[in-house]
Amino acid sequence: MGFNDVMVVRDKSRSRTIRHYLMADEEQVIAVRRHPAALLRPVAEVFGGLILAGVLSRYFGGGILTLIVWFGWLYLVGRLIWRVLTWSVEFFIVTERRLMYIQGLIARRVGMIPLKKVTDIKLERPIQGQFLDYGTFIMESAGDDQAFREVTFMPYPEQLYFDISSMIFPSLDEAGD
Structure with a gap:
């Protein structure tokens, strides 16, 4: 199996964003977003905060403390929105030459x-x-400093692991080509 047989593009909607980071003669082989499970904790915090805000509002009965509680909940909602936006622009990319991990919404x-x-x-x-x-x-690499060591919440883990491993450690008949 050659590099062309490993085409596992998972997210074509952001192909322009991905192409921006590829060299002119470089071909994208694998491009994936992190699994949506990366967002489970902030979603749970928003729902838990909503329940807590409702209970505390009933307990405080209105006034400045209730307003503070609801502003705290709005903070959780804003943080969830930020994390969703950040998640939407993060990609793990594998080309025939390198592994890349693109992160960050603003920076x-x-x-x-x-x-x-x-x-x-x-x-x-x-x-x-x-x-x-x-x-x-x-990932472990030769050399002291690496740009990233681990990527969490990778979808399709077994398939990606096999595909990436076969590119990093090609079989003997591929290496002879």
């Missing part, structure tokens, strides 16, 4: 590891990740 951070420098890749799947189908990739 963009692009971490890059050349495929030739990756010495090991590990997949970890917590119990909740097994149920929701996500995992964490941990």
